[in-house]
Amino acid sequence: MSKIDEITGLIREMEANTPGIEASAVVSVQGLPIASAMPSEVDESVVAAMTAAILSVGERASQELVRGNLQQITMQGDQGYIIIKGAGISAIITVLAKNDANLGLIFMVLKKISARIGELLSEE
Amino acid sequence: MSKIDEITGLIREMEANTPGIEASAVVSVQGLPIASAMPSEVDESVVAAMTAAILSVGERASQELVRGNLQQITMQGDQGYIIIKGAGISAIITVLAKNDANLGLIFMVLKKISARIGELLSEE
Numbered sequence: 001m002s003k004i005d006e007i008t009g010l011i012r013e014m015e016a017n018t019p020g021i022e023a024s025a026v027v028s029v030q031g032l033p034i035a036s037a038m039p040s041e042v043d044e045s046v047v048a049a050m051t052a053a054i055l056s057v058g059e060r061a062s063q064e065l066v067r068g069n070l071q072q073i074t075m076q077g078d079q080g081y082i083i084i085k086g087a088g089i090s091a092i093i094t095v096l097a098k099n100d101a102n103l104g105l106i107f108m109v110l111k112k113i114s115a116r117i118g119e120l121l122s123e124e
Numbered sequence: 125m126s127k128i129d130e131i132t133g134l135i136r137e138m139e140a141n142t143p144g145i146e147a148s149a150v151v152s153v154q155g156l157p158i159a160s161a162m163p164s165e166v167d168e169s170v171v172a173a174m175t176a177a178i179l180s181v182g183e184r185a186s187q188e189l190v191r192g193n194l195q196q197i198t199m200q201g202d203q204g205y206i207i208i209k210g211a212g213i214s215a216i217i218t219v220l221a222k223n224d225a226n227l228g229l230i231f232m233v234l235k236k237i238s239a240r241i242g243e244l245l246s247e248e
Contacts, residue, residue: 042189050185057181058199061174065220066166067201074198075182077191096189 003120007035010113011093018109020101022080025094026087026117027051034091042096051084051094058084072110074103085110088118127244131159134237135217142233144225146204149218150211150241151175158215166220175208175218182208196234198227209234212242 001009011024015037025036025044031052033044054073062070075082081097083106093114097106125133135148139161149160149168155176157168178197186194199206205221207230217238221230 046188050188053181054178054185057177061178061206062199062201064170064174065206066203067199067206067220068203070199070201072200074200075186075191075194076196076198077186077194079190079192082185082189082191096191 003123004035006120007117008037010116011035012037014109014113018106020098021095021106022098023047023096025051027092027094029055029090029092047094047096051092054082054084055086055092072107083107083110085114086118087114088121091117091121093117127247128159130244131241132161134240135159136161138233138237142230144222145219145230146222147171147220149175151216151218153179153214153216171218171220175216178206178208179210179216196231207231207234209238210242211238212245215241215245217241 007026011026015021015024023038023042025038025047026034027048028034029052031049033048036044038044058073059070062068073084080099081101083095083097085093087093095106131150139145139148147162147166149162149171150158151172152158153176155173157172160168162168182197183194186192197208204223205225207219207221209217211217219230
C-alpha cells in the first residue's frame with residue numbers, strides 16, 4: 001500500500017467515525033492536493049488552493065500578533081466549518097464540517113491524525 | 125460620549141470581565157483602526173491590517189467551500205489565540221487571547237458585544 005493510499009484510508013476512517021465531517025483533504029503547503037475524501041460537488045484543487053492561501057495569511061498574522069507558530073485555524077460560516085491544521089512540516093489537513101458538528105471531538109481526532117500523517121510523510 | 129468612546133468602553137469592560145483576553149480592537153472592513161484596548165507592545169495598525177487581510181481570504185474560502193457567509197475565525201498559535209468576528213456590516217472585532225483562555229466563554233461574550241457594536245455603528 002502506498003503512503004497516499006494509507007493517508008486516504010486514514011481520512012476516510014476519520015470521516016466514517018466522526019459525525020458532522022462532510023469532506024476532508026490533505027494538501028501540500030504549496031497548495032496542491034495529496035489525498036482527499038470529498039463529495040463530488042467539492043473541487044479538490046479549490047480546497048487545496050484555499051487552504052494554502054488561508055494558512056499563508058494566518059501564519060503571517062500569528063507571527064505579527066505575537067501568537068507564535070500557527071497550529072490550527074477554524075472558520076465558521078453560517079453553513080458550516082472549515083478547520084485547517086498542519087500535518088508535519090510539508091502538509092496540511094483540511095476538514096469541512098456541518099454547523100452542528102461536535103468541534104471538541106473533531107479537534108481531538110485531528111490532533112491524532114495530523115501527527116500520524118506528518119510521520120508517514122517524513123518517513124523514507 | 126461619542127460612539128468611539130462607547131465602543132472603547134465596551135471592549136475595555138469585556139477585557140476586564142473575561143479572563144484570558146490580552147488585547148482587543150474594533151477595526152473597519154477596510155483595515156483601519158476604529159477603537160482598541162491594547163497593551164503597548166501590540167501595534168494597533170498592524171492588528172487592523174492583519175484582521176482585514178485574514179477576513180478577506182476567509183470570506184473567499186467560506187464561499188468557495190460552500191460554508192456560506194463567514195461568521196467567525198479562530199486561529200490558534202502556540203502562544204495564544206486570535207479570534208475575529210464581524211460586528212455589523214462595516215466593522216470587525218479582533219481579540220487576542222492566551223493559550224489557556226476559556227474559548228467557550230469568549231465566543232459567548234463576543235456574540236453579544238459584536239451585535240451591540242454593529243447596532244452602535246449603524247445608528248444615525
